[in-house]
Every structure is written in structure tokens, then in C-alpha cells.
Amino acid sequence: MQNFDFLGDDGLVDALLMEAADLMQDFISYGRAGSIDLLGLPLSASCLAALEARLGQGEVAATVSISGESQTRETAIHGLWWTRHADETGRVVALLIEVAAVPEILRADREDMARGLRRLRGLTNFRLARPAS
Amino acid sequence: MLGKSGFSRRGLLKFSIAMTASLALPPGVASAMAANLAQARRQSVIWLSFQECTGCLETLLRTSSPTIAALIFDYISLDYQEALMSAAGSAAELTLRQAVAANRGKYLLAIDGSVPVADGGVYSLTGGQANVSMLQQFAPDAAAILAIGTCAAYGGIPKAYPNPTGAVGVEDVITNKPIVNIPGCPPVPEVLSGVLVYFVSFGRLPDLDDRKRPLAYFGTTIHDQCYRRPFYDQGKFAKSFDDEGARQGWCLFELGCKGPTTHNACASLKWNDNTSFPIESGHGCLGCSEPDFWDQEGGFYTSLAGGKGPGWEDTGIAAAGGIAVGAAAAFAARHKTAKPPQGPQK
Numbered sequence: 497m498q499n500f501d502f503l504g505d506d507g508l509v510d511a512l513l514m515e516a517a518d519l520m521q522d523f524i525s526y527g528r529a530g531s532i533d534l535l536g537l538p539l540s541a542s543c544l545a546a547l548e549a550r551l552g553q554g555e556v557a558a559t560v561s562i563s564g565e566s567q568t569r570e571t572a573i574h575g576l577w578w579t580r581h582a583d584e585t586g587r588v589v590a591l592l593i594e595v596a597a598v599p600e601i602l603r604a605d606r607e608d609m610a611r612g613l614r615r616l617r618g619l620t621n622f623r624l625a626r627p628a629s
Numbered sequence: 630m631l632g633k634s635g636f637s638r639r640g641l642l643k644f645s646i647a648m649t650a651s652l653a654l655p656p657g658v659a660s661a662m663a664a665n666l667a668q669a670r671r672q673s674v675i676w677l678s679f680q681e682c683t684g685c686l687e688t689l690l691r692t693s694s695p696t697i698a699a700l701i702f703d704y705i706s707l708d709y710q711e712a713l714m715s716a717a718g719s720a721a722e723l724t725l726r727q728a729v730a731a732n733r734g735k736y737l738l739a740i741d742g743s744v745p746v747a748d749g750g751v752y753s754l755t756g757g758q759a760n761v762s763m764l765q766q767f768a769p770d771a772a773a774i775l776a777i778g779t780c781a782a783y784g785g786i787p788k789a790y791p792n793p794t795g796a797v798g799v800e801d802v803i804t805n806k807p808i809v810n811i812p813g814c815p816p817v818p819e820v821l822s823g824v825l826v827y828f829v830s831f832g833r834l835p836d837l838d839d840r841k842r843p844l845a846y847f848g849t850t851i852h853d854q855c856y857r858r859p860f861y862d863q864g865k866f867a868k869s870f871d872d873e874g875a876r877q878g879w880c881l882f883e884l885g886c887k888g889p890t891t892h893n894a895c896a897s898l899k900w901n902d903n904t905s906f907p908i909e910s911g912h913g914c915l916g917c918s919e920p921d922f923w924d925q926e927g928g929f930y931t932s933l934a935g936g937k938g939p940g941w942e943d944t945g946i947a948a949a950g951g952i953a954v955g956a957a958a959a960f961a962a963r964h965k966t967a968k969p970p971q972g973p974q975k
Contacts, residue, residue: 531656533649562640581643587903589647592656600660601646605638 508539509547512593516576519595523575529596531579535588544591548578551593560601564589568599641666648826651819651898652835653845665830669704672829673732674739675725675767676710679760680753680787680796681742685778686712688815691901704829708736711755722756729770737828738771740764740799743780743787747795764802773807773834774799777821782810782841783920790924800841809834810841812893814917819898820846840920842892851888851914854896857881875911885930886913893918 512532519530534544552572560566564586568579577599581590594600636644645662649655654662678686707713708728709721716724728736742760745752750759758766768774776799779785787796800808811820824843827835836844852858860866860880867874867881875881882889888896891914895906908914915929916922927935 529657533656535650536653560639560643562637563643566643581646583647585902590650590656592646594656601639601642608637608639 506546508537508543509550512537512547513550516573516593516595519593520573520576523595529594529600531595532593534591534593551576551578558602566601568594568601638663638667645830648823651823651845652827652843653848662826662830666704666826669829671704671706672825673728673736674705674707674825675728675732675736675771676707676739676741677755677760677763677767678711679740679742679764679781680745680794681778681780683712683741684815685741685781686710688813688818689777689821691818705737705825708732729767733770735772736770737773737775737825738767739775739777740781741777743784743794743796744799744802745787745794745796746802747793752794761802764799768803768806771806773809773828774803775821775824776800776808776810776812776841778816779812779814779917779920779922782812785814786923788921788923807834808841809837809843812840812842812918813895814915814922816918817846817894817898817900820894838892842918846894846898847892847918849892851891851893851896851908852886854894855888855908856896857908870911881908881911881913882934883932884913885928885932887916887919887922887925887929887933888914889933891916891919 512534515532519532522528522530534547539547554570554572554574554576557567557569560568564581564583566579566581568577570577575595575597577592577594577596579590579592579594579599579601580588581592581601583589642659642663645659645666646656649659649662676686709725711721714721714724742753744750744761744764745759746761750761753760755763776782780787780796781799783798784792784796784801785798787794788798798810800810809824811824813820820843823846824835827833834843838844838847840847852861855861857878857880860878861882865874865877865879866883867879868883869875870884880886886908888908895914896908899906899909913929916925919925
């Protein structure tokens with residue numbers, strides 16, 4: 497992440513909160529998830545800290561361990577998530593504010609679940625009933 | 630394919646999120662990119678090496694994350710690359726002909742090295758065929774051409790004065806195909822990865838600047854993204870490579886840094902597992918991703934201002950103006966590129 501500490505904070509934080517509010521309104525009205533790429537903006541470290549502090553801490557936090565750690569947590573605003581993706585070296589590759597019922601990275605995929613089901617069947621001593629084809 | 634590669638959808642989505650951030654695409658595009666990658670056929674890539682030093686190939690082999698590199702290689706089929714393939718001689722030539730025949734109109738033609746055209750191109754041959762002749766033979770059936778490295782993009786070091794081989798870039802020979810230039814000596818590996826993933830995902834090249842470079846990576850200068858930029862704005866310049874200013878990490882402008890006129894992603898993506906880039910190692914940018922960088926007036930150690938930096942009396946103006954211009958430029962460049970792809974071009 498670049499160092500933009502020499503920039504002011506307040507105006508950018510307010511602008512980002514307004515953009516997040518627009519995304520929230522869009523989700524509430526139309527069910528469309530949205531996100532803001534914070535790494536792509538010239539934000540200082542202090543600006544990011546101020547933004548994170550203003551959004552507060554919510555009820556949910558999760559870590560996804562694949563190709564490095566991804567951490568997502570709900571802010572004090574329901575449905576507004578603070579998500580940080582890091583690679584295997586710990587470098588942050590994406591920092592997002594997400595608006596969604598559940599962040600996409602947490603959702604289990606049906607194909608992955610199908611592979612999981614095969615593994616699950618292999619774990620038991622019983623022969624589980626297979627679904628009718 | 631995902632199951633075989635050991636990647637779950639979450640892994641592919643995370644990869645896509647990182648790539649969309651890298652390509653300055655809206656983050657919402659990541660889901661579509663992941664879905665497209667999950668369905669994608671392996672993209673045929675035919676890589677021809679011309680008048681070059683193999684540094685560009687070395688850079689591709691040193692992408693920062695082995696897992697990501699492995700994923701990329703699941704999505705491309707590197708059908709011909711002389712330094713990496715085991716076949717040689719007539720077997721290699723047969724492989725090339727077969728790859729072209731099997732992927733006619735669909736393959737990406739990757740070129741590293743400049744194209745010598747003097748004296749009928751006799752200064753660089755492969756299997757007895759001049760590079761310029763090979764380029765003219767294989768370009769028409771390509772979906773697009775990737776000119777990898779400054780040599781392939783603009784002629785590079787072989788083109789340096791007096792240019793005895795008549796070296797030129799790919800775009801000087803081929804004018805009727807989509808071409809993306811990925812300059813750098815060598816180029817940043819993640820830029821090549823990003824362009825490949827974009828093409829595999831969306832079937833088209835990413836948005837380019839007026840020099841056919843991917844805008845997402847070349848839309849800003851090294852200077853705009855440099856962590857030493859605040860020192861430039863404050864008028865703090867190192868006067869030699871071992872003075873107090875250099876030890877304090879001050880701006881290297883007066884030591885010849887070409888960051889202000891060089892477009893590349895070194896300052897943001899960095900090198901060697903995100904360790905550093907030349908300026909972070911204490912040396913000014915050479916401007917290696919710009920045309921004719923080797924012959925630039927004054928050489929590598931003369932400042933762009935002609936031997937001295939901005940006057941100290943202008944420090945206050947530079948500080949105020951520089952902050953505003955730098956921030957606006959960085960912001961504008963990111964948003965200029967931030968439009969979703971418009972569907973396949975193939």
C-alpha cells in the first residue's frame with residue numbers, strides 16, 4: 497500500500513461513508529451487492545484507521561485461509577463488511593468495504609460441496625443413501 | 630479443472646479479487662471473472678524469442694506467488710517456448726506448426742526481444758528463419774500479440790544508438806493486429822499475469838494507453854506512486870548516493886531519477902515477493918519502460934531538470950502544488966481505468 501499520509505483525512509472519510517451509504521441503499525432497494533476498493537484510492541494510513549474506527553465493530557468476524565489469510569468482519573452497520581485479503585507472504589492484495597448479506601468469499605459453492613459430500617461419505621463407516629439419479 | 634488444481638471457488642474468487650484490484654477494475658467484476666475462469670478453456674500461448682537476453686522470460690518464471698503462478702499455468706497452454714520446452718530442432722519446429730494449426734485465429738502470440746530488420750533481418754535467426762519473417766508468418770493467425778519487455782515493445786537496448794541491426798518493436802512491423810505492449814527491462818511479472826488473466830477471463834485485451842500499454846499498470850508514473858514523493862513535495866533531495874539526504878531516504882530526483890516521466894507499476898507492485906523496487910534500494914529509476922530509455926539525453930545520472938532539482942526557493946509552491954497534483958493524478962488514473970469489461974472481442 498502506498499503512503500499517502502500527507503493528505504488530509506476528514507473529507508475522504510466522509511466521501512467514502514456517503515458512497516457506502518449509496519451502496520447500502522442500492523442493496524436495500526434492489527438486492528444488489530456492492531463494494532469499494534480501498535487500495536485503489538489514495539488513502540493515508542491514518543485515513544483508513546479513521547474510516548475503520550468510524551464504522552465500528554459488529555457481530556460477525558471470519559477468517560478464510562486460502563492462498564494467504566482473508567479476514568472479513570461486519571462493522572457496526574449491519575450488512576456493511578470490512579474485508580482484507582492477504583497473499584501467502586502477508587501482503588494485502590485487496591482491502592474492501594462490502595455491502596452484502598454475507599460476503600461472497602464466505603459462501604460455500606455447490607461444486608465444492610459436491611466434492612465435500614464425496615469426502616464426507618468416505619469418512620463414515622456406514623453406507624449413506626445416495627440421492628436418486 | 631478447479632478440483633484438479635486443488636482450488637476451491639473461494640480460492641478462485643480470492644484470486645479474481647486480487648486481479649481485479651491489480652487491474653483497477655471495479656471489485657464487483659471479481660465474481661464474473663471467477664465464473665469465467667471456472668469455465669475457461671486453456672488459452673494457447675505461442676512465445677517467440679527474438680533479439681533478447683531472456684530476462685523477460687526469467688521475470689515470468691518469478692511471479693511472486695507460486696500458487697498463483699500454478700493457477701495461471703492451469704489457464705494457459707504454453708504451446709511453444711524455445712527455452713522452456715524439451716523439444717529441440719525439427720521436433721520443436723513441428724510443435725510450433727502443430728500449435729498454430731490447432732489454434733489458428735485463437736492463440737496469443739507472445740514476443741520478447743526486438744525485431745532486427747536491417748539487411749533482411751539476418752542479425753537474428755531461429756532455425757535459419759529471420760525473426761522478422763517469423764513475426765510476419767505467425768502474426769496473422771494470432772488473436773492478439775503480447776510484446777513483452779521494452780525490446781519487443783519499442784526496440785529497447787538493441788535499438789540503442791547506432792542500432793547496427795536495425796532493431797524495432799513489434800508494432801513497427803505488425804500494424805493490423807491487436808497488440809499490447811508490456812515494457813520494462815524486464816517487465817513486472819504481475820503485469821504479464823494480469824494481462825493474461827484478463828484475456829482468459831473476458832476474451833479481449835484490457836484498456837490500453839496511447840503507447841498500447843495496459844492502462845491499469847501504466848496509467849500513472851513511478852513518481853506519482855513513489856513512497857519518496859512526499860520528500861519531493863517538501864523539496865528534500867539527496868545530492869549524492871551517500872550523503873545525509875540519501876541516508877534519510879530523500880527524493881533521488883537530483884541524482885537522475887526518471888520516475889516523473891516513467892510509466893510503470895514498480896512502485897506499487899514492487900519486485901521479488903513485494904520486497905522493494907530500485908528507488909527503495911537507493912537508486913533512481915532508469916525509465917526502462919519508456920521508448921529509447923538507453924539514449925535519453927544526459928544519461929542516467931543527470932536530473933530531468935538538466936542537472937539540478939527544483940530551486941529551494943520554490944519549495945513551498947512545490948509542496949502545495951505537488952500534493953494536490955499527485956493525489957489528483959493517482960485518483961484520476963485509477964478511476965479512469967475503472968470500467969468493467971464489455972464482453973468478448975474474440
